[in-house]
Amino acid sequence: MPTRRSTVRTTTVHRSTTPSSSARRSSVRRAVLAVAVVALLAACSGDGGGGPGPTPSATTTTDAPSGSPGTTTPPPEPSPEPGLVVVPEVRVDVAEVATGLAAPWGLAALADGTLLVSLRDERALVVVDPATGAVEPVTGPGADDLRDGTVARGESGLLGVAVGPEDGAAPGEVFVHRTAPGGNEVLRGTLTGRELSALTPLVQGIPAASTHDGGRLAFGPDGFLYVTTGDAQQRGAAQDPGALAGKVLRVTVDGAPAPGNPDPASPVWSLGHRNVQGVAWDVTGRMLASEFGQDTFDELNVVVPGGNYGWPEVEGTGGAGAGFVDPVTTWATSDASPSGLAVTREAAYLAGLRGQALWRVPFASADGGASADAFGAPQALLTDRGRLRAVLVDPATPLGDDGSAALYVLTNNTDGRGEPRDGDDRLLRVTVTPAG
Structure with a gap:
């Protein structure tokens, strides 16, 4: 299969002052709106509609017609300390790995270098070979169970998939999240x-x-399995510590509450979530989560054990005084609807559905941190690919000391809310390198 490649470059605009946490949060929101140059749309009740993605800034340089990144204000200058890498400008190269995927949702790497993809509405798993683009169906009694016992309706169906780490308690085992009767x-x-x-x-x-x-x-x-749950339209359940809705759960490979949970008898790790669809960790061990808002703000959060993230009492920032954890970055709901999340040494990458972009949030601190000041302003990449559902760091490509990384990204234009193009949906391989 021919491989289609394109290259884009983002250019950040330097500023001379360092804002406070509240000022940075405000400036991030203004920068996102300036980069996107899109009108606010109607409230986002779920994954969001198929509206237009962000429009690139006039200062963006494009090396090929298939990429349309945005430009925003940068994080502070790189720190000489070890740990996270701050890279204010990046170059992006895109290659198509596979096409013709039907409403893909979950994405995980297998030990043999292939990728496991869940198809939400078809209630099936497929294996993609990145070297050839070949797509093979998963068969067997487990595949029959997924097809016959999964309910696909709206946003429900066969969702997340994970593979047990080779150095963990269940090496190579496959874990799936599905909707049953x-x-x-x-x-x-x-x-x-x-x-x-x-x-x-x-x-x-x-x-x-x-x-x-x-x-x-x-x-x-830590080797434990993290499970994200939405509020399932039961708003109050997100604040109920005894309910599993609106939570991030942390369990062993056998499904028991993991040792060290805030309540030893409960799988709940954090609560007060509306609809988390992405979790990842940076090299310092900091846990990040992407979350859908309702009417106002989508969120990127730093997740701490026992943290309450405010839903439905608070959407976006402003809940710290009431004991809630504020997000570190927010977007208008028309600009993001962030689903999958991946983290490299230099940034968090969020797959945007309604916003139709791969949002890059660069790190502004070399040693992590849980405040808004630890993150730079978001940048929109891949704005010409439509809806994006999942993003995964390529485990076969080491993260570079200079901030370079390779990512796999799933488009999601066949999920009922997008505008499918010939060949959709696609698995893309995205290489990020410092611009220079």
Whole structure:
């Protein structure tokens, strides 16, 4: 299959002052709106509509017609301290790996270098070979269970997928998040070749609805499985510590509450979430999460154990005085609808659905941090690909000391809210390098 490549470059605009936390949050929102140059649309009730993505700034330079990044104010100058890398400007190279994927949702790497992709509405798993673009269906009793026992309605269906780390307690095991007749649930199975064994339920009874189902799975650096759940249209459940809706859960590979949870008897790691669809960790161990807002702000949060992120009492910033954790970055809901999340040494990358962009949020601190000052202003990349659902760091490409990285990105134009083009949906490989 021919490989289509394109190259784009983002250029940041330097400023001479360092704002306070509140000023930075305000400036981030103004910068995002200036870069996007789009009118605010109607309230986002779920993944958001298929409206236009951000429009590039006039100062953007483009090396090929297929990329349209935006430009915003930069983070502070790079710190000489070890740890995170601050890279204010990046060059992006894009290559198509696979096409013709039907409403892809989850994305995970297998030990043999191939990629496991979940197809939400078809209730199926496929394996993609990045070297050839070949797409193979997963078969076996587990695949039959996913097809026959999964309910695909609206935003529900076969959602997140994760693979047990090779150095963990369940190396190579496959974990899936799906909607069953009795609610959302997490299952585990063994993939041998392309055959999936019978599935074992780990976490069941997670509230489900046609929207706000969360659905992301990811293994943390501690070896435990993190599960994101939406409020499933039950707004009050997000504040109920006894409910599984509107939470980030942390469990063992057998589904038990993980040691060290805020409540040892509960899988709940954090609460007060509306609809988290992305979690990832940076090299300092800081946990980040991308979250859909409702009427005003989408969020990037630093997640801490036991943290309450305010929904439905607070959307966006302003909840710290009431004991809630404020987001570190926000977007208008028409600009983002952030789903998948990946983190490199120099930035967080969020896959935007309604915003139709890969949002890059550069780090502004070499040693992490949980305040807005630890993050630079967002930049919009890949604004010509339509809706984006998932992003994953390529495990076969080491993160460069200069901030370079390779990412896999899933488009999501066939999910019922986009405008599909010939060949959609696609798996893209995106290489990020410092511009110079």
